[in-house]
Amino acid sequence: MQKQAIFQSKLLPYALVAPQLAIVLIFFYWPAVQAVIQSFLLQDAFGLSTSFVWFENYLELFKEPAYFAAIARTFAFSFAIAVSSLSFALLLAVMADRPLRGSTLYRTLLIWPYAVAPPVVGVLWVFMLHPSLGVLSRYLRAMGVDWNPLLDGNQAAALIILAAAWKQISYNFLFFLAGLQSIPKSVIEAAAIDGARPMRRFWTVIFPLLSPTIFFLLVINIVYAFFDTFGIIDTMTRGGPGKATETLVYKVYTDGLLGGNLGSSAAQSVILMVIVIVLTGIQFRFVERKVTY
Amino acid sequence: MANVTLRSVRKTYPGGFEAIKGVDVDVGDGQFCVLVGPSGCGKSTLLRMVAGLETITGGEIDIGGRVVNQVEPADRDIAMVFQNYALYPHMSVYNNMAYGLRNRGMAEAEIRTRVEEAARVLELSPMLERKPRQLSGGQRQRVAMGRAIVRQPKVFLFDEPLSNLDAKLRIAMRVEIRKLQRRLNTTSIYVTHDQLEAMTLADILVVMNGGQVEQIGNPLEIYQRPATTFVASFIGAPPMNLMPLRSDELTSQIAGADGAGIVGIRPEDFVISGETASGGVALGLTVEAIEHVGAETFVYGSRQREEQGVAANPGELPPGEVIVRVPGATGPAIGERIRAVAPRDKLHLFTADGRKRVAG
Numbered sequence: 285m286q287k288q289a290i291f292q293s294k295l296l297p298y299a300l301v302a303p304q305l306a307i308v309l310i311f312f313y314w315p316a317v318q319a320v321i322q323s324f325l326l327q328d329a330f331g332l333s334t335s336f337v338w339f340e341n342y343l344e345l346f347k348e349p350a351y352f353a354a355i356a357r358t359f360a361f362s363f364a365i366a367v368s369s370l371s372f373a374l375l376l377a378v379m380a381d382r383p384l385r386g387s388t389l390y391r392t393l394l395i396w397p398y399a400v401a402p403p404v405v406g407v408l409w410v411f412m413l414h415p416s417l418g419v420l421s422r423y424l425r426a427m428g429v430d431w432n433p434l435l436d437g438n439q440a441a442a443l444i445i446l447a448a449a450w451k452q453i454s455y456n457f458l459f460f461l462a463g464l465q466s467i468p469k470s471v472i473e474a475a476a477i478d479g480a481r482p483m484r485r486f487w488t489v490i491f492p493l494l495s496p497t498i499f500f501l502l503v504i505n506i507v508y509a510f511f512d513t514f515g516i517i518d519t520m521t522r523g524g525p526g527k528a529t530e531t532l533v534y535k536v537y538t539d540g541l542l543g544g545n546l547g548s549s550a551a552q553s554v555i556l557m558v559i560v561i562v563l564t565g566i567q568f569r570f571v572e573r574k575v576t577y
Numbered sequence: 578m579a580n581v582t583l584r585s586v587r588k589t590y591p592g593g594f595e596a597i598k599g600v601d602v603d604v605g606d607g608q609f610c611v612l613v614g615p616s617g618c619g620k621s622t623l624l625r626m627v628a629g630l631e632t633i634t635g636g637e638i639d640i641g642g643r644v645v646n647q648v649e650p651a652d653r654d655i656a657m658v659f660q661n662y663a664l665y666p667h668m669s670v671y672n673n674m675a676y677g678l679r680n681r682g683m684a685e686a687e688i689r690t691r692v693e694e695a696a697r698v699l700e701l702s703p704m705l706e707r708k709p710r711q712l713s714g715g716q717r718q719r720v721a722m723g724r725a726i727v728r729q730p731k732v733f734l735f736d737e738p739l740s741n742l743d744a745k746l747r748i749a750m751r752v753e754i755r756k757l758q759r760r761l762n763t764t765s766i767y768v769t770h771d772q773l774e775a776m777t778l779a780d781i782l783v784v785m786n787g788g789q790v791e792q793i794g795n796p797l798e799i800y801q802r803p804a805t806t807f808v809a810s811f812i813g814a815p816p817m818n819l820m821p822l823r824s825d826e827l828t829s830q831i832a833g834a835d836g837a838g839i840v841g842i843r844p845e846d847f848v849i850s851g852e853t854a855s856g857g858v859a860l861g862l863t864v865e866a867i868e869h870v871g872a873e874t875f876v877y878g879s880r881q882r883e884e885q886g887v888a889a890n891p892g893e894l895p896p897g898e899v900i901v902r903v904p905g906a907t908g909p910a911i912g913e914r915i916r917a918v919a920p921r922d923k924l925h926l927f928t929a930d931g932r933k934r935v936a937g
Contacts, residue, residue, distance in 0.1 A: 470663035473630050478677035478724070479651040488676070492667045 316557060322550035341551040358531040361445060362509035366502055369449035373456030381464040398454035402512060406519030409447040437528025440521045444529050448513045456501050463497035503567040507560060532556055579641030579731035579764055580606045587635030588622055596622045598788040604781060607762040613775035614785035621736055624768045628657050628734050641731050656725035657734040662717045664709040671705040674723045695723040715746045735767040751777060772812050784808045806931030809841045815875060815900045817841045830858050838929025844902040846923035849915050856921040862899055864913045874908040876901040
């Protein structure tokens with residue numbers, strides 16, 4: 285069996301891969317290299333001169349308590365978003381994974397929110413929970429909650445987590461449903477005959493068999509919470525009040541584009557890039573080996 | 578320690594399809610009952626109803642003197658071996674067997690004793706720490722058996738447990754299952770589509786077709802006196818030869834065939850001979866094909882007159898074709914004309930619709 289025999293010409297395979305390579309090179313590697321270069325440069329306030337400063341941007345960053353606060357905040361957000369959206373999606377998937385009438389319809393409906401763009405999600409939730417305009421805010425105040433995410437940092441954070449988690453539920457739901465359906469029915473039946481009640485069946489059989497899916501989604505959700513929440517934060521709180529909802533990605537944006545500190549912004553991007561590479565590395569290493577049964 | 582009684586059990590699906598059309602079976606304590614039938618006859622559905630995995634829409638299922646229609650599978654005190662084994666892939670062999678005991682809150686020391694005893698019996702002792710994916714098909718099957726026996730349930734249910742194994746292993750496991758069941762003396766219900774498995778395992782054989790019981794009884798009794806043409810052609814390989822009694826050629830030969838419409842003759846009941854069988858049947862055949870099995874030879878012959886056979890039964894021969902079993906490896910040549918003779922007492926007579934056996 286010769287694998288090379290498929291192509292007559294040596295150039296054809298390269299030509300076929302070229303468009304994809306071009307896209308990756310132009311839209312990923314080139315800006316990434318630019319960011320790395322930029323992170324070693326320092327510009328004066330008027331952008332008239334640029335000097336090479338080695339790691340000064342990074343060192344400055346690590347002296348800044350606000351940066352560490354943003355790191356802690358981002359991890360807390362990611363954790364909260366991943367856990368809440370994963371557990372809620374799992375709950376929905378378990379409920380949907382039953383032979384009920386109209387299951388195709390509500391499964392489809394549950395998947396739809398994934399098609400909504402993050403800024404639109406932000407706007408939707410703003411309208412629902414805006415202190416003076418929001419529908420839900422009225423009920424919250426009626427229940428005695430002093431609801432004002434525009435002033436209260438914790439409430440703003442909760443709002444971001446809620447919107448971001450809501451958006452991700454559909455995606456997680458889809459994977460969980462597929463995962464549940466790939467568990468042989470007879471295994472569940474065997475557990476039922478073996479005397480396991482539904483709750484015990486879930487924790488001792490279904491949950492362990494879903495663990496590869498759960499781990500995969502955990503990494504995907506953390507990456508999502510790190511990066512794709514930008515649109516939601518930008519439309520809902522713009523990182524405020526104060527810096528209560530400023531995540532690493534949003535800080536890159538505010539420091540670079542609004543603050544004009546391109547060097548520091550670039551250094552932050554490079555650090556973010558390293559974080560993604562590490563997360564992806566973990567995923568590839570462990571999803572293949574440890575978590576499978 | 579329990580008998581299982583089904584009283585006019587029915588299963589109708591919401592769409593109106595009747596999968597089980599009223600089945601009565603009584604399995605005595607410690608007996609081995611085999612449900613056999615072609616695919617789609619409802620045998621697996623019936624077993625799953627006994628297990629509690631399918632609802633019962635009519636009649637009663639009684640296990641050990643208790644009607645279990647509304648009882649959860651966990652509380653029926655049964656154990657089931659599935660066709661695909663249904664082992665818990667993330668648990669070791671030990672934990673697979675211990676799972677049902679832990680769910681019932683048994684002490685860990687007692688669990689260890691029972692699992693190790695079962696592992697010893699099933700020759701799984703060196704594999705207790707392995708995961709199911711590290712085992713061969715036969716070993717997985719034994720783990721599934723082990724999971725059932727450690728529980729020491731009232732009833733074992735088997736849903737085609739051997740159909741995923743290769744032919745050799747299947748025969749070995751068949752013998753093992755029978756020995757194990759004899760030793761434990763636990764009431765068992767076993768579903769299979771393989772008539773050989775059914776014949777060799779059963780104390781009581783239940784032949785099913787189209788959601789109904791065709792015949793219940795001792796396997797040999799069923800083989801020797803099939804109640805319908807369906808049973809006659811389903812039990813026994815190669816199948817019984819079934820011929821209509823429309824023509825005068827056959828009818829005139831058979832003594833006392835009043836009310837019969839179909840005659841059945843097992844391949845082994847024919848003798849190739851020039852003599853006439855008084856009151857029996859003598860058929861003139863042209864040999865079309867020969868199968869040498871070694872210890873015996875099957876001769877496929879067509880009847881000289883273009884006779885129509887009886888159609889619409891599984892395992893049925895093409896119309897006009899007759900199988901004759903000849904002991905040993907020598908037989909006639911292809912194209913040769915032979916006379917196959919069967920004595921009167923080896924003939925099975927059925928009514929024309931095949932639903933009833935005619936005495937005589």
